[in-house]
Amino acid sequence: MVAELIRLKARLLANGFRRSPWQLVGVLIGAAYALFIAVMLIVGMFGLGSQDPGLIRTVLVCSVSVVVLAWAIVPVLLSGADATLDPAKFATFPVPRRDLTTGLLLSGFVGTPGAVTLVLFVAIALSWRQSPAAAFVAVVAGVLAALFCLALARLTTTAALALTSKRRFREIATILIFIPLVALGPILGGLQAGVTAIFDLLPTVAGVLAWTPLGVFAALPADALQGEWGIFALRLLVALASLAVVVWAWSAMLMRSLQNPVQSSGGSKGSEGLGLLRLFPATPWGAIAGRCLTYWFKDPRYAAGIVIVPLLPFILWYASSQSPTPYLLYAAAPLMAVMMGFSISADVSYDSTAFSLHVTTAVRGVHDRAGRALACGALALPLVLAAAIIPPVALGRPGDVVALVGVTLGGLLSALGVASVASARWTYAVVQPGDNPFKSPPGAGARAAITQLVTMFVAFLLMAPEIALVITYFVTERMLFAWLALGVGLVVGTVLLIVGIRVGGRWFDNRMPELMEAVTLNK
Structure with missing residues (x-):
């Protein structure tokens, strides 16, 4: 035996x-x-x-x-x-x-x-x-x-x-x-x-x-x-x-x-009312946003995927304190923005068999993409803004806030747009609901790593205009380039988000049966 x-x-x-x-x-x-x-x-x-x-x-x-x-x-x-x-x-x-x-x-x-x-x-x-x-x-x-x-x-x-x-x-x-x-x-x-x-x-x-x-x-x-x-x-x-x-x-x-086996507990108690759903309008994209935002607070798999994000400012703070220039801390906000926006690239995979609700109710792809992006953005926005505003103020350089907010918002919007396309086109094996968030599911590994690296690389690549303007601002110390970075970040990021939602929504509509098969088989 x-x-x-x-x-x-x-x-x-x-x-x-x-x-x-x-x-x-x-x-x-x-x-x-x-x-x-x-x-x-x-x-x-x-x-x-x-x-x-x-x-x-x-x-x-x-x-x-x-x-x-x-x-x-x-x-x-x-x-x-x-x-x-x-x-x-x-x-x-x-x-x-x-x-x-x-x-x-x-x-x-x-x-x-x-x-x-x-x-x-x-x-x-x-x-x-x-x-x-x-x-x-x-x-x-x-x-x-x-x-x-x-x-x-x-x-x-x-x-x-x-x-x-x-x-x-x-x-x-x-x-x-x-x-x-x-x-x-x-x-x-x-x-x-x-x-x-x-x-x-x-x-x-x-x-x-x-x-x-x-x-x-x-x-x-x-x-x-x-x-x-x-x-x-x-x-x-x-x-x-x-x-x-x-x-x-x-x-x-x-x-x-x-x-005497121990029964697994979800750890949640009965709740009354609509919960976070009440924060959004009674529309398809509003319902999806409320549900996804609930996942962010109650599903440990989401926390496991981005738990490093809130720690980035502290890690870079120590790194910058050991270097000749303290401005390495400025990189925390754009990095946090891209990582938070990229995180919804696994949203469809995390849905597992619950994705059938989207199929049976014929949710439009553009509503699905918009709801998921809104939920992530609502959670990420205060975090990344705090990371972009506090360091310059603490260092006595409040003028840097404008440039840093511009590249940060541009990164968040761009990453949400790229992830909206990626999650509608590629799925991969993820931890099943209720399992340990660090469990290594079959079929994850290299496929997940390649998908994630490509998604993040494209998101950083699309931030090139904002990054160039921010570098120019720090070299020339002219506020014009800081305001240009803010404007370009908002405009270009918004355009990329809208394009990503529309393109991802179209792929979502065309590939709904394939997505349902992929999440059911967890691959």
Whole structure:
């Protein structure tokens, strides 16, 4: 049964590749990237083998501890990202507990994260190549550490099942994943400033971690090298006990969750009235705008797609504070505008089977395009205007507001127009309603990336007149060019939006059956 579960995992992955060549391309790109990182780390571990054994032990214990901790936390935040072998689907099958837990645990190696972790942990033996005994212990400890990572991930995700089944938790997890991006620059700066003090503390930290489940596996080869067999035996006991306890606890929770499954909750309560629909007129495009704006506030997939957008000003603020000129912050508003406008390029795909309402009611394409653009624009406009106005005022250059608002509004309107055409012509696989927003659906990968990159490139290309006028303004310091940038941005952007709505609406009308088929099959 264990071998059958492993074969089932491999077969499901292979079938997913046959279903969509784009998924295969995406997986190959991801695997190539992971292979590159793995090779670099392996080369680093080989070079580390020529250093002092105390330094080797410190580096490996701290590094492995970070990896193990990541396996405990990240799968909880990305719960549902890989549902190829969902344990809940075995609830109706009489699979023995031992076979089910062992099969599910070992099947974790059939996939890029598990396989790469196993290879890297086994490659730790290269750092101990000076001693055959230590290298052998490193191989065995690496396998046990990889198993511990998979079991720990299963344990934490199963324990958090009651939370991850709630939409509100998934939304919070989405935000938590990207918050470190804001603090990444200051964190790295602080580490660079205090690297000497931190380096002095690492041996002490490693000594503590070596007696915990996080770093005990990485400390075993050092004990074997130094011949401290008493300490080696104690650490081995801690390692095996930790692995056994985690596997047993996960197995018990798994059986309990299969017998009493947790019901997924959308996290929404009953509401009265029309909600956001009341803000728009009782017209086809008004109804579509109200519905789409509701999605922006209640569907975590939209938040996952643009969660980086509100963080751009903070990221560029830190980048500009480290450069000779502080005006890099000015790029935040146009970038936010294009990214927000581009986001509706996946609107039809996100509709899923609910798109049938547009088909059965014979919604005109121009109304559909206009409603979706209006909903996104209503949400994006105050954000991008704030990003365009606040930085110049804070820097004491209020005159720059005119030019920056011009290029920002031009970018938003142009991107909405381009996305209105793109979403009527091209669809791609997206996360299904109710699923984790970071789940990688079959057929996404390269096709989605190419569509998104081309859409954004065209949107930036259409901003060329506004960008040229803004550059001229900053070079000459003449307000005439700032006002020209504002006028051109509004006029050209509005024209492009209208053209995009009309062209996209025409394609929408002509391709409605094909769009319905594509979103139903999620491709």
